[in-house]
Amino acid sequence: MMSMDTFMAVATGGLVLGAIYALMAAGLAAVWTTLGIFNFAHGAFIALGAYLGWQIAATQGAGLGLVAGTLGAVLVMFAFGILVHMALVRPFERRADIVTASVITTLAGAAIIESAINLIWGPRSRQMPQLVRGEVDLGLLRIPQSDLVLIVVVACVLAALGWFLGRTRAGRAMRAVSQNRQAAELMGLDVPKLYALAFGISAALAGLAGIFVGGLRFMTPTMGTDPLMKALIVVILGGIARFTSPIYAAFLVGMVESFSNYHVGLYWTPAVLFALMIVVLFLKPSGLFSHHQRTL
Amino acid sequence: MRYDPPFHRTNGLIPALIALAGLIVLPFVFEASYIRHLLILAFVFGIVAASWDLSLGFGGLFNFAHVALFAVGIYTYAILAKTLGVNPWLAVLAAGPVSVLVATLIALPVLRLDGIYVILVTIAFSQLVYQIIISQSGVTGGTSGMVTLPPLRIGDYRLTSDGRMGYYYVALALLVAACAFLHLLIRSRLGRAIIAMRDAKYLGIARGVPEARTRALTLAASGLFTGLAGGFYASYVRVASPDIFGLGSLTLVLSILLVGGLGTIWGPVMAAFVIILLSEAMSDLGPWRDILIAMLIIAVMVFYPGGLWGVVQEVREAVATTLAGLRARWRRQTGRAAREARMGAPEQMILTRHGRVAVSETGGKGPAILAIHGNSACKEAFCRQFAALRETHRLIAFDLPGHGVSDNADPEEAYNVPAYADVAEDVLAALGIETPVILGWSLGGYVGLELAARAPDRYAGLAITGTAPLNIVPDDFARGYDASSHLVLAGKQYFTSAEQHAYASSATAPLAPDSAFMHRNINRTDGRTRYYMITRLGVVDWPRQMRMLREGSVPFAVLNGADDPFLDHAYIRSLGYGRIWTGAPHDIAQGQHAPFFNRPEAFNLAFTTFMDWARSAARPDVRASA
Numbered sequence: 001m002m003s004m005d006t007f008m009a010v011a012t013g014g015l016v017l018g019a020i021y022a023l024m025a026a027g028l029a030a031v032w033t034t035l036g037i038f039n040f041a042h043g044a045f046i047a048l049g050a051y052l053g054w055q056i057a058a059t060q061g062a063g064l065g066l067v068a069g070t071l072g073a074v075l076v077m078f079a080f081g082i083l084v085h086m087a088l089v090r091p092f093e094r095r096a097d098i099v100t101a102s103v104i105t106t107l108a109g110a111a112i113i114e115s116a117i118n119l120i121w122g123p124r125s126r127q128m129p130q131l132v133r134g135e136v137d138l139g140l141l142r143i144p145q146s147d148l149v150l151i152v153v154v155a156c157v158l159a160a161l162g163w164f165l166g167r168t169r170a171g172r173a174m175r176a177v178s179q180n181r182q183a184a185e186l187m188g189l190d191v192p193k194l195y196a197l198a199f200g201i202s203a204a205l206a207g208l209a210g211i212f213v214g215g216l217r218f219m220t221p222t223m224g225t226d227p228l229m230k231a232l233i234v235v236i237l238g239g240i241a242r243f244t245s246p247i248y249a250a251f252l253v254g255m256v257e258s259f260s261n262y263h264v265g266l267y268w269t270p271a272v273l274f275a276l277m278i279v280v281l282f283l284k285p286s287g288l289f290s291h292h293q294r295t296l
Numbered sequence: 297m298r299y300d301p302p303f304h305r306t307n308g309l310i311p312a313l314i315a316l317a318g319l320i321v322l323p324f325v326f327e328a329s330y331i332r333h334l335l336i337l338a339f340v341f342g343i344v345a346a347s348w349d350l351s352l353g354f355g356g357l358f359n360f361a362h363v364a365l366f367a368v369g370i371y372t373y374a375i376l377a378k379t380l381g382v383n384p385w386l387a388v389l390a391a392g393p394v395s396v397l398v399a400t401l402i403a404l405p406v407l408r409l410d411g412i413y414v415i416l417v418t419i420a421f422s423q424l425v426y427q428i429i430i431s432q433s434g435v436t437g438g439t440s441g442m443v444t445l446p447p448l449r450i451g452d453y454r455l456t457s458d459g460r461m462g463y464y465y466v467a468l469a470l471l472v473a474a475c476a477f478l479h480l481l482i483r484s485r486l487g488r489a490i491i492a493m494r495d496a497k498y499l500g501i502a503r504g505v506p507e508a509r510t511r512a513l514t515l516a517a518s519g520l521f522t523g524l525a526g527g528f529y530a531s532y533v534r535v536a537s538p539d540i541f542g543l544g545s546l547t548l549v550l551s552i553l554l555v556g557g558l559g560t561i562w563g564p565v566m567a568a569f570v571i572i573l574l575s576e577a578m579s580d581l582g583p584w585r586d587i588l589i590a591m592l593i594i595a596v597m598v599f600y601p602g603g604l605w606g607v608v609q610e611v612r613e614a615v616a617t618t619l620a621g622l623r624a625r626w627r628r629q630t631g632r633a634a635r636e637a638r639m640g641a642p643e644q645m646i647l648t649r650h651g652r653v654a655v656s657e658t659g660g661k662g663p664a665i666l667a668i669h670g671n672s673a674c675k676e677a678f679c680r681q682f683a684a685l686r687e688t689h690r691l692i693a694f695d696l697p698g699h700g701v702s703d704n705a706d707p708e709e710a711y712n713v714p715a716y717a718d719v720a721e722d723v724l725a726a727l728g729i730e731t732p733v734i735l736g737w738s739l740g741g742y743v744g745l746e747l748a749a750r751a752p753d754r755y756a757g758l759a760i761t762g763t764a765p766l767n768i769v770p771d772d773f774a775r776g777y778d779a780s781s782h783l784v785l786a787g788k789q790y791f792t793s794a795e796q797h798a799y800a801s802s803a804t805a806p807l808a809p810d811s812a813f814m815h816r817n818i819n820r821t822d823g824r825t826r827y828y829m830i831t832r833l834g835v836v837d838w839p840r841q842m843r844m845l846r847e848g849s850v851p852f853a854v855l856n857g858a859d860d861p862f863l864d865h866a867y868i869r870s871l872g873y874g875r876i877w878t879g880a881p882h883d884i885a886q887g888q889h890a891p892f893f894n895r896p897e898a899f900n901l902a903f904t905t906f907m908d909w910a911r912s913a914a915r916p917d918v919r920a921s922a
Contacts, residue, residue: 038412099411100358104550105597108590113546115583115590161873221541226656229423232416267431274424278405285409 004095010262011255012143017230018254019154024231025238025246026161027205033178033240034198036278037102041084042206042231044113044222048080049073050128050214050223051121054284058129065133073207080215081203084109090192091198102177117221128214149214155181157208158247162200166242174198229270230257233277239287299784300483307792308562316474319468329459334576335569336460336532339467342568343474345523345552346561347518350478354487354560355514356494358415360404361422363549365395365519367540369526372428374442374536379435384448388527395523396516398425403515405509426541463532470528471565472522478561481517490514497748517654545588548575551593557603562710567604616790616823621704623820628654628701635701637694638813640686641703646694648722649789650710653702655694655723658682663756663907664729666719669693670738670762670890671786672821673701673804676813677737685904692732694723696740698822711828713739713836718744731820731858733757733907737890738803741828742766750862752849757910759853762860762889763869767842769833775867782862787830789823802861804890811893848874851910855902857894858886877906 002010026043031039039045050073055061057069088217089104094096132145165171177184177194186190206224213227215217230253238249254278260269280288303309319334323332348362358783369391376387402421406414429436436442448466448770450642455462458474479598491498501507517859530536539545552571571589578585583667596603626646636643641658656675665685675693682691695707696716709715724732733756736744741763764776778782785791786798796818797807805811852875856863868881884891884898892899 002456032412036412038415084407099415100352100356101601103358103412103415104554105594107543107550108547108593111543111590112587114543115685116581117585121585170741175525225543229420233420236413236420267427270424272418272425275421277417281405281413282410 006262010258011263012147013018013250014255014258016147016150016216017257018218018251020227021149021211021230021234022158022247022250023154023205023212024227024251025234026158026243027202027209028231029246030047030174030198030202030205030242032235033243034174035102036091037089037099038106039199039202040103040106040228040230041088041109041113043228044110044117045077045081045206045276046205046210046213046224046227047219047221048113049077049115049118049203049210051126051210052128052207052217054075054126054214054219055121058126062166066129068292069129072209072212076205077207078204081200081206084203085196085199087268093192093195107214114221115135121221124223125218125220126214127218128211132287135173145216146271150215153208154212157205161205162243170194177238179197181289230273233273235287237280238288238289239284242289243288245287249258249287252288299781301792301795302483303380303479305792305794307485307790308399310524316472323459323461323464326459327459332460332464334572336463336467337576338568338572340525340529340532341549341552341572342565343521344555345472345564345568346474346478347520347522347525348549348553349556349558349561349564349803350481350490351514351518352553353557354482355490355511355518356424357406358418358515359399359402359513359515359518360419361425362413362438362518363523363546363740364422364541365522366401366526366529366549367429368395368398369523370530370536371436371442371541373527374445374608375532377446377531378442378444384531385447385755386446387523388524391527391530392520392524392678395519395526397519399519400512403512406515407511422541426538427765428439429537429541431659436538437536439538441535443535445530445534445536447534467532467906470521470524475524475565477521479895482561486510486513492551495747512654520833538703539562546582547586547589551589551596554596558601560603560605562605563605563608564736566608568904570604582643609633610821613789614823615652616893617704618700618736620820620822622666624701624703627820631701632895635676638676639682641682641691644724646723648697648719648726650697650715650719650889651703651705653694653719653723654700655692655727656682657727658686658691660686660690662687662691663911664692664732665907666720666724666732666734667693667735668716668737668740668743669699670740671826672699672799672818673737673814674817675815676700677804677890677893678735680700680782681735681892681900681903684896684900692723692727692729694719696743696825698825700817700820704822707822707824707828711822711825713742713746713829714834716740716743717750720747725795728882730754731756733759735892736760736763737892738762742836742841745844749837749844751842753846753848756853757853757907759855759906760862760897761855761891763841764863765871766838767871769836769838772867776864777862778864780862785826787826789827791818803891805893827886837916842871844875846872851875851877851906853903853906853910854881855891855899855906855907856881856883857889857891858874858883858885859887860889860891862889882906 028039028042040294051068053073056064056072057066086295088109089102093099095101124177130146132149134145135142136145143243173189174197176196177189177191181191209227213223217223234250234253235246237253238246253273257269257273260272264272303710329597344366349355349357372391372394373387376382376390377384402418406417407418420780430439455466485504489505492505493507493510500857512643552567554562555565556569575585575589578588602605632643639656640893641656643654645652646655655812667681669677675695678693685691695701695702697710697719731754734744734747741760744758744760745765766772782802783798785795791799797815800815800818804814807815844850854868854876856865882902884902887899
């Protein structure tokens with residue numbers, strides 16, 4: 001039996017992991033639902049976002065502080081995502097084998113990005129500067145301030161994303177495209193532009209996730225691989241029926257991972273998550289939270 | 297119906313033997329052991345990529361864990377040979393079955409999944425294998441891996457001695473075995489099921505192909521030589537490292553597969569040499585090497601999805617087409633006298649919409665007959681009609697574009713039935729012939745039907761032989777013809793000499809002194825005419841032809857050989873004909889697919905009787921009283 005303190009600490013860890021996975025999974029799902037492809041460069045986007053943020057924020061770089069670094073990284077990643085869409089996905093848009101082709105090209109894109117990071121910043125691991133230090137006492141639990149900031153920021157960003165998709169014209173257009181591309185095109189929506197927008201948003205979310213991952217662990221060019229794998233499991237678990245379903249799944253996976261790390265050990269946690277994924281795939285292949293039509 | 301000759305009877309045999317012989321003597325030509333090292337790597341990664349081709353290219357299943365299967369082979373060897381002290385040879389052999397086992401495990405969760413889910417589950421599986429390997433450091437050495445694995449040896453002879461000579465030949469033998477295995481598998485019943493599940497999944501399931509079993513077997517089979525190659529690779533480099541799971545080796549194998557060409561087997565084997573040499577040449581570039589290889593992958597995907605194998609096919613087509621064109625030009629000069637003697641008529645070249653064609657015309661004032669030959673034949677097929685009827689008729693025959701001594705033409709434009717009809721119209725216009733009777737044989741029969749359907753008033757009659765009129769294509773194609781290998785050959789671009797002989801024998805006449813010219817003619821035919829003729833069946837307005845026949849707007853005769861091995865006579869009789877000679881299709885007793893050549897007397901009698909009938913039928917007063 002674990003003590004209350006330990007339990008709360010493990011749960012907080014799960015919450016933090018869940019928040020990061022939610023950011024990543026929301027980004028992956030934005031591309032998956034609209035374009036119907038899986039972006040394997042998403043992990044590399046995380047790394048690139050982290051390094052860009054570091055370059056702007058850290059004292060060894062421009063030294064402008066973490067807030068400026070985060071904003072800068074998110075903006076640059078948005079533009080970069082659109083660029084990647086043009087270069088790696090657009091050429092196959094009308095081809096029958098777009099799924100396979102885009103998997104291959106985004107994978108190659110990931111290799112290029114990782115090698116480029118290696119060239120520019122070197123293979124040595126780096127540390128992201130922290131915005132806040134110390135712990136905050138919430139009565140029942142004491143959590144690091146940085147974790148609290150992380151959770152609050154992620155909650156705000158996801159809420160903003162929900163508002164964008166549900167209330168704004170562009171967000172609704174994106175949902176329309178993901179439901180039925182042809183009908184959306186016939187209604188006069190500019191589908192290529194919306195695809196590019198989806199990719200841009202996805203990359204921006206990845207950039208933000210990168211900043212957070214960089215704050216939790218050391219930064220390396222391959223730092224995105226592990227979060228990408230987890231986000232992949234999240235997306236399979238939750239399904240992509242609605243934009244919220246991978247988010248629920250992300251917190252579920254975060255909690256499972258955190259508790260499994262504590263009880264089963266670090267090495268067998270991937271097996272636990274994998275087993276969970278396989279069970280869900282057998283019982284409910286379209287995801288745990290999928291009784292709605294897919295709408296993003 | 298299936299036409300699938302064994303490998304030793306295909307055109308691939310000789311190039312494959314030459315390549316193999318080259319690889320066997322290569323170590324004696326280049327004595328540097330570094331070259332052998334690179335080739336060994338190329339063999340190993342060629343096997344891995346070609347095996348991946350089975351699931352990805354042929355099966356359409358993106359098994360992301362394929363490189364993990366290779367790693368499983370490596371670690372199987374490492375654990376068996378080093379930790380457990382098993383004989384290294386047995387350890388290599390065991391690596392294959394172990395990989396098959398793991399591949400089957402991978403297959404289980406993806407049996408019922410589709411598309412992107414297959415990719416995601418296999419990538420997760422691959423990560424799982426990786427995590428297990430680095431977590432069990434007591435067995436696998438964890439992140440630092442296992443080193444100084446025992447090498448292969450025969451008795452006291454180490455395979456690394458003599459500049460890795462032993463390893464070179466073992467690797468080559470493994471490559472040959474892998475290619476043979478994959479080739480046989482693709483040609484087997486399972487292989488056809490694998491391809492069917494990729495191309496027409498639901499049709500395949502409806503025809504009884506078990507989806508789950510096919511998928512499981514695909515992945516298991518792709519694991520066999522991948523595991524063997526892994527075991528062999530571990531015995532060669534003597535290191536088992538978890539680095540193999542990295543993006544680098546994945547992109548390396550993927551680039552071999554893509555640059556070679558998906559769904560080809562041979563493409564990845566060839567590309568392995570290119571990519572390994574390229575990768576080795578760039579080894580000093582550090583991260584730039586990965587960037588360049590990744591860019592190569594993207595460039596191939598975007599600009600040339602066919603890969604290296606596509607280039608080989610294009611070169612082959614260019615060579616075959618040029619050869620056929622040169623043969624035509626050569627024969628136009630040298631064989632002209634013989635052809636004119638055979639036909640008893642002068643030969644001339646006429647420029648048409650689709651290039652220059654060779655035309656034989658007897659001249660004279662008799663009723664005109666335009667004879668149109670069949671697939672991969674030539675105008676001289678009608679020599680027995682020319683000989684018998686030239687006193688009383690004006691006979692015209694021409695070589696279709698890409699056939700006989702006519703020029704090759706643009707395949708996209710010229711090698712289809714409507715284009716052949718254009719050519720026939722141009723020939724008639726150039727010679728100033730009005731209202732001829734058309735005699736169309738096989739493919740020429742379709743050309744005749746097309747001509748008559750376009751302008752019924754311009755022809756005094758139409759006789760087809762060896763042709764089944766079609767209404768709905770391709771459905772009626774299956775009804776009009778008996779399925780046979782001949783039918784497959786009719787659309788096959790490249791013939792082996794055995795296939796040339798088989799096709800000429802069944803389509804015209806068995807090889808004899810008087811039919812030898814038609815056998816010789818086949819290798820002049822532009823192979824693209826066959827391929828495009830079959831694939832462009834859809835451009836013909838078939839219902840218009842059928843309407844013309846039903847309405848009887850042209851006096852019509854069907855003069856088939858009674859023993860034609862390809863036609864379904866019942867189908868041809870079942871069609872509705874508005875105005876047909878003798879009221880039904882007329883069979884030439886003992887006639888084959890070319891009855892005018894096999895049974896010229898009976899055919900000519902029937903044909904001239906038909907023409908007399910057609911002339912009387914064409915007279916307005918007769919038509920009115922009928």
